[in-house]
Amino acid sequence: MKDSNIAVSQISLLKQKLNAAKTALDEISNDRNDKFKTLIQFIGHLSLACKGQNLELDNKLAKLRHNLQNIDLFEEALPELIDIERLLKSQYSQTMTQLEDSRVGLSKIIRQIQRINSTPDKVKKEINYFKQDLNKPFHTVWDYIPKVETIIGFYEQILGDTLANADDYEILPQHIQLARELAVKISEIEFRKDQRDQILVMKEVLQGEITLDVLLESYQTILGLLLDNIAREKSASQDFLYALNDALTVVRDVVNSSHNNNQRSHQLKQQLNKEINLRVSNADGIIVDVDDVTDLKQQLTSQLSSLKDALSRKEALEQREQAILKKSIESMRKELNNITQEANSYKEQLFEHQKLNLLDPLTQLANRTALEDRMDQEYRNHIRFKTPLWIAITDIDHFKSVNDNFGHTTGDKTLQVIAMALKNSLRESEFVARYGGEEFVLLLPDVNEEHISQLLNRVREKIKNIPFKFKNQRITVTLSIGAAQVMENETVEEAFERADSALYKAKNNGRDRVVIDL
Numbered sequence: 265m266k267d268s269n270i271a272v273s274q275i276s277l278l279k280q281k282l283n284a285a286k287t288a289l290d291e292i293s294n295d296r297n298d299k300f301k302t303l304i305q306f307i308g309h310l311s312l313a314c315k316g317q318n319l320e321l322d323n324k325l326a327k328l329r330h331n332l333q334n335i336d337l338f339e340e341a342l343p344e345l346i347d348i349e350r351l352l353k354s355q356y357s358q359t360m361t362q363l364e365d366s367r368v369g370l371s372k373i374i375r376q377i378q379r380i381n382s383t384p385d386k387v388k389k390e391i392n393y394f395k396q397d398l399n400k401p402f403h404t405v406w407d408y409i410p411k412v413e414t415i416i417g418f419y420e421q422i423l424g425d426t427l428a429n430a431d432d433y434e435i436l437p438q439h440i441q442l443a444r445e446l447a448v449k450i451s452e453i454e455f456r457k458d459q460r461d462q463i464l465v466m467k468e469v470l471q472g473e474i475t476l477d478v479l480l481e482s483y484q485t486i487l488g489l490l491l492d493n494i495a496r497e498k499s500a501s502q503d504f505l506y507a508l509n510d511a512l513t514v515v516r517d518v519v520n521s522s523h524n525n526n527q528r529s530h531q532l533k534q535q536l537n538k539e540i541n542l543r544v545s546n547a548d549g550i551i552v553d554v555d556d557v558t559d560l561k562q563q564l565t566s567q568l569s570s571l572k573d574a575l576s577r578k579e580a581l582e583q584r585e586q587a588i589l590k591k592s593i594e595s596m597r598k599e600l601n602n603i604t605q606e607a608n609s610y611k612e613q614l615f616e617h618q619k620l621n622l623l624d625p626l627t628q629l630a631n632r633t634a635l636e637d638r639m640d641q642e643y644r645n646h647i648r649f650k651t652p653l654w655i656a657i658t659d660i661d662h663f664k665s666v667n668d669n670f671g672h673t674t675g676d677k678t679l680q681v682i683a684m685a686l687k688n689s690l691r692e693s694e695f696v697a698r699y700g701g702e703e704f705v706l707l708l709p710d711v712n713e714e715h716i717s718q719l720l721n722r723v724r725e726k727i728k729n730i731p732f733k734f735k736n737q738r739i740t741v742t743l744s745i746g747a748a749q750v751m752e753n754e755t756v757e758e759a760f761e762r763a764d765s766a767l768y769k770a771k772n773n774g775r776d777r778v779v780i781d782l
């Protein structure tokens with residue numbers, strides 16, 4: 265009887281161990297689910313950062329993000345990951361094809377240059393070497409850009425010699441016109457911060473007395489700067505795609521192998537659980553069925569040792585499982601850290617670029633593209649909340665005379681001062697953009713009809729009172745303003761047209777005034 269009590273207490277101890285093992289297993293599985301959730305969220309965000317590279321890839325990534333919202337759909341997302349990896353690879357090969365096309369294009373250009381008879385012998389030789397060099401494939405966009413620059417160099421040399429030999433290559437009125445147009449054009453192009461000083465100098469040169477050489481040089485420099493910008497952007501997005509591709513491959517492999525391990529462990533554990541349960545119920549049966557205590561003792565000892573064996577195998581299995589899980593999580597974390605850094609730097613570049621795309625480079629006010637976005641947004645608010653929305657177009661009076669009398673650079677500075685003053689005279693909810701040249705557009709939501717004239721006249725007076733002093737001469741700069749309120753059943757474009765007509769009236773009625781289309 266005493267032996268059987270010992271056996272019962274040992275069995276109950278084993279049952280407790282079994283329960284503790286089950287709880288530990290649940291904890292591991294919860295921990296694993298949490299880690300997977302973090303991983304899933306990360307892949308979702310990563311795929312967002314990759315948006316805009318390629319339409320099919322965008323659709324796949326959108327589907328992947330949708331599937332990854334739910335951890336139970338994770339299994340369904342695995343084939344998606346493989347598909348995305350394939351698309352990223354194809355994006356890579358597309359880039360390579362484009363580079364190959366560019367190489368073929370350059371070869372054609374170089375053949376055309378070879379047909380120019382007046383090319384000096386020395387340049388002809390260089391062109392021949394260069395042509396042979398072009399037979400090698402391009403591996404990155406960086407291989408392409410120097411080649412374009414070399415070709416421009418050839419053109420320059422050939423053109424330079426031709427111009428040097430021609431006495432009658434004088435600067436003509438149409439060349440001066442071209443230089444002025446180029447000066448206005450480069451004000452409209454968004455250059456990087458580190459290029460802006462160079463552009464400002466070039467703008468000044470183009471507005472002064474120029475030679476044909478300077479004009480050609482300016483065209484070449486601008487082309488070079490633009491090409492550089494394109495190359496930088498392309499290379500940044502390419503690097504990011506490669507890094508993303510690599511990270512996705514690693515993540516997919518780790519997920520696959522941990523998934524397979526998990527399934528194998530699950531099967532093994534089921535077997536072990538079955539075995540342990542069988543041993544425990546056998547032991548229960550033995551106590552009930554056997555009369556002889558010695559026999560009972562023997563049978564129980566053998567059952568207990570098999571049970572111990574099964575439990576220690578189970579413990580070893582769980583330890584192994586935990587080690588594998590830890591290793592795979594570590595390797596994923598490392599990979600994810602790398603890709604997070606890559607994604608952050610790519611995002612910063614995109615953000616910088618987006619900012620440039622929406623700002624007018626001269627005044628740092630919103631540009632026309634930003635105005636159109638904001639106009640749509642304000643119009644939607646106006647329709648939804650039934651709040652008033654006014655559009656005001658302002659134009660600096662006789663601005664041409666500022667340029668003509670005091671120079672273009674003074675004109676530019678005047679535009680900057682007026683832009684700042686306009687911005688400062690508006691509330692947070694109001695908006696001002698440079699629409700073009702010396703025209704600015706204001707969007708004024710939530711202003712009543714009885715207040716609009718007062719508001720716009722205050723802006724007009726503010727500009728009029730700026731103490732401009734050019735060449736020691738005190739100058740007053742005035743504005744003409746036309747405004748219209750968006751009416752019921754009217755589009756924002758129609759209201760804009762009415763504001764423009766009102767501005768026309770303000771100009772015709774003597775300038776320095778506000779006309780409101782009521």
Ligand SMILES: Nc1nc2c(ncn2[C@@H]2O[C@H](COP(=O)(O)OP(=O)(O)OP(=O)(O)O)[C@@H](O)[C@H]2O)c(=O)[nH]1
Nearest residue numbers: 451659660661662663664665667672675676701702
């Ligand atoms: N300095 C400078 N001038 C500019 C810029 N954009 C446009 N302009 C000049 O703005 C002047 C606009 O002239 P017009 O359209 O004839 O009008 P205005 O002289 O202002 O006369 P009204 O509008 O009729 O009062 C032109 O001389 C343009 O060259 C710029 O970015 N910088």
